[in-house]
Amino acid sequence: MLSCLAEDQQPERIHAYLAQSYWATGIPLELVKRSVAGSLCFGIFFRGEQVAFARVISDRATFAYLADVYVLEEHRGQGLADWLMTTIVAHPELQGLRRFMLATRDAHGLYAKYGFTPTAKPEALMEIVKPDLYLRSKPANQPD
Numbered sequence: 001m002l003s004c005l006a007e008d009q010q011p012e013r014i015h016a017y018l019a020q021s022y023w024a025t026g027i028p029l030e031l032v033k034r035s036v037a038g039s040l041c042f043g044i045f046f047r048g049e050q051v052a053f054a055r056v057i058s059d060r061a062t063f064a065y066l067a068d069v070y071v072l073e074e075h076r077g078q079g080l081a082d083w084l085m086t087t088i089v090a091h092p093e094l095q096g097l098r099r100f101m102l103a104t105r106d107a108h109g110l111y112a113k114y115g116f117t118p119t120a121k122p123e124a125l126m127e128i129v130k131p132d133l134y135l136r137s138k139p140a141n142q143p144d
C-alpha cells in the first residue's frame with residue numbers, strides 16, 4: 001500500500017532509517033516527527049510496516065524540495081522507488097511548480113527518469129548547510 005496521508009506515516013520507523021542514513025545521521029526522533037508533520041509525505045507499507053518513505057517540502061504552488069527518500073534494503077530492486085516517484089510527480093498539489101529541487105549523492109539515475117536534471121547554473125544557488133548538526137547536538141548523556 002502507498003499512502004500520502006500524514007496519519008499513516010510511522011515516524012519511529014522513519015527515524016530508525018534516517019538516524020543511520022548518510023545525510024541525516026543522528027537526527028533526533030522529535031525532529032523527524034516535526035519534519036513529517038510539516039511535509040507532504042509518501043510512504044509504502046508492507047504487512048503494516050513502513051518500508052519506504054519520501055517527503056516533499058513545498059508551498060504547493062510554485063516550489064518544492066524532495067527529501068529523505070529511502071527504501072529499506074530488503075525491499076530494494078523491486079520498483080518501490082519508481083512507485084514513490086511516479087506518485088510524487090503526479091500528485092495534484094505538486095503540479096505547475098516553477099522549480100522542484102533535490103540533492104543526492106549517487107541516485108541521479110533514479111531522479112533523471114522523472115525529469116530531474118543537474119542544476120544548469122550551480123553558481124546561482126546558495127545555501128546554509130550544517131552537515132554535522134545532529135552529531136554535534138547529541139545529548140551529553142548519550143554514548144558516542
Ligand SMILES: CC(C)(COP(=O)(O)OP(=O)(O)OC[C@H]1O[C@@H](n2cnc3c(N)ncnc32)[C@H](O)[C@@H]1OP(=O)(O)O)[C@@H](O)C(=O)NCCC(=O)NCCS
Pocket residue numbers: 068069070071072075076077078079080081082083103104105106107108109110
Ligand atoms: C535509491 C533507492 C531509494 C532506490 O530504491 P529501489 O526501490 O531499490 O529502486 P527501484 O527498484 O524502484 O528502482 C528505480 C529505478 O532507479 C534506478 N536506481 C535505483 N537506485 C539507484 C541509484 N542508487 N542510483 C541510480 N539509479 C538507481 C533503478 O535502476 C531503477 O531504474 P530502472 O528500472 O530503469 O533500471 C534505494 O536504493 C535506497 O533507499 N538507497 C539508500 C538511500 C538513498 O540513497 N536514498 C536516496 C537519497 S537522495
